[in-house]
Amino acid sequence: MESADSQRGRDGGSQRRSPLDVIMSQIRRKRSASDRKPLGRFLSRTPDRTGIPEDGEFEGREDRGQGSGVVAAADSKRHVGWGQVCVFLQKLGKKADSRSLSLAHCDLTATDLLEIATLLQFLPHLEEMDISWNELIGGSLTELTCHLQHVNGLRTLRLCGCRLNTVDITALGEALSCVPLLEILDLSWNTSVGGSTLQGLLGKLHPSLRELHLVACQLTAADATLLGAMMAALPRLCVLDVSCNPQLTQEVDTGGFRELARSFSHTSSLTKLRLQACGLTADSLDALGGSLRYLPSVRELDLSCNKGLAGGLSCLTIHLAHVAHLESLDLHLCSLTHGDIEALVQVLPSLTELTELDISSNKEAGGVVHLLVSALPLMQMRRLPVKNCSLNEESVTALALAVPYLHSVDVSWCKVVGGHLELLLDALRPSVIQELRLSSCELTTDDLRCLATACRRGCLSSLRLLDLSYNGLVGDDGWCDLFAAGGLGSLEDMDLSLRPLTSGLCSAWLPTLLRALPQMPVLARLALQRWTVSPLERQQLDYCLRKRSVLLEWDPDNKDAASKVNQESPEESQPEE
DSSP states (O other), X not given: OOOHHHHHHHHHHHHHSOHHHHHHHHHHHHOOGGGSOOTHHHHOOXXXXXXXXXXXXXXXXXXXXXXXXXXXXXXXXXXXXXXXXXXXXXXXTOOOOSSEEEOTTSOOXXXXXXXXXHHGGGOTTOOEEEOOSOGGGTTOTHHHHTTGGGGTTOOEEEOTTSOOOHHHHHHHHXXXXXXXXXXXXXXXXXXXXXXXXXXXXXXXXXXXXXXXXXXXSOOOHHHHHHHHHHHTTOTTXXXXXXXXXXXXXXXXXXXXXXHHHHGGGGOTTOXXXXXXXXXXXXXXXXXXXXXXXXXXXXXXXXXXXXXXXTTOTHHHHHHXXXXXTOOEEEOTTSOOXXXXXXXXXXXXXXXXXXXXXXXXXXXXXXXXXXXHHHHSOGGGOOBOOOTTSOXXXXXXXXXXXXXXXXXXXXXXXOGGGTTTHXXXXXXXXXXXXXXXXXXXXXXXXXXXXXXXXXXXXXXXXXXXXXXXXXXXXXXXXXXXHHHXXXXXXXXXXXXXXXXXXXXXXXXXXXXXXXXXGGGOTTOOEEEOTTEEOOHHHHHHHHHHHHTTTOEEEOOHHHHHHHXXXXXXXXXXXXXXX
């Protein structure tokens, strides 16, 4: 029997709950877990979660969908654009590169230039552009420059030999603001750049510019003044090449070149100064010499092909000691006198980092080579060309002191070398020399035998270029001994040509050469001009070289005959191993 309290409790409870509450409670208990809002959605988000999104979730997902669509459309456009770039370059026989656009020597027209310009938007990472030697685009450069804003990371722009005119240069100057990172600008071989057209670039070049090339632009003394004004805004300039502008140094006393020389005080970072064939005289050398104290970083100085400086080199050499880090000095074809050489000898001991000195094609230098050799830092010298210098026996003996250290030996057009080559070859050290130029030296058969001996000693194991052209006095035995000696495993370029208007038979030594070719695995060029061969010998040589893609240079009649050789050479025509 239940107690009264228990009974009252049950009754009381029943009185506080309505029948509707009881029914709703039962319904709630029967609801399955799947009918309720899952708790997990507040604690974690799983990739396989499905269901109705909460407030704002659907709207966010929709926004993200629209954003993804925009990105996908942009990617698709870039992909299509890159395809257009590839198709255009393929038509020109070029491969697409997102960082480099090289279209030199492609016979581009103004229409092509416009197409290139419209494709720049698909090359946002472009750093180098070279459209040199396309003469038909002259006068149309505006079509390209108005799109340069798409390649604002451009660092190199080369426009050599494009027949640019004043309008082109002005358009280029106006567009340079779009390429603030430009480091290299090459406008060489555009003759209309001279004559104050350069004014279009004044004040437009950025301080980032490191190289300015204006070779053969017909620059005048007025242009030299303009260049001087430009230099003040180019503190990082490292290379200035204004070679082959013979009018540049006119009116030295009234400004012009003197103004350019003075401007070098703003370009202390200059490392290469090239003034080849600029009409330099003693006066211009004096102006240049006075500025050398501002150029302590210069490592390469090219004054070659300036015959007007003959007798005035001392105007420069008294200042040359300021360029303590000079490594290369080029004075070839300058008509140097005995006095010029003596002035040079006086300053050479102070040029302790010099590695290259070119005095080629200075006739009077041949008799004083011994003075130069005694003043040079021989152990670090790498190049000392004395081509066409009228050497004598004393000079050859003196040169032998420098030969052990040289990477390149050039005594071409020095007749005294014939019969005395052994003096130079005995001085060679193994694995040092890379170029040996002995063209037109009146070499004899004995000289070639000495050369063969040097090959067997391993002295020419690193040789890449061997020039024995124009030496018609060498007998068949000399050629045979050379090719049979071996030791030319690094040779890439060999020239055995004879002089123009001469000829010779090579049947006696050609088989030896054919057997030697497999021992020259990297040979890329073989010149045999003016040598005559039989059709079968020509067929043998062509077969050997064609398999290795070696460029064979010989006379047109030989080329025509060689072109008739079948692709498959008969077994009997192959050279004996």
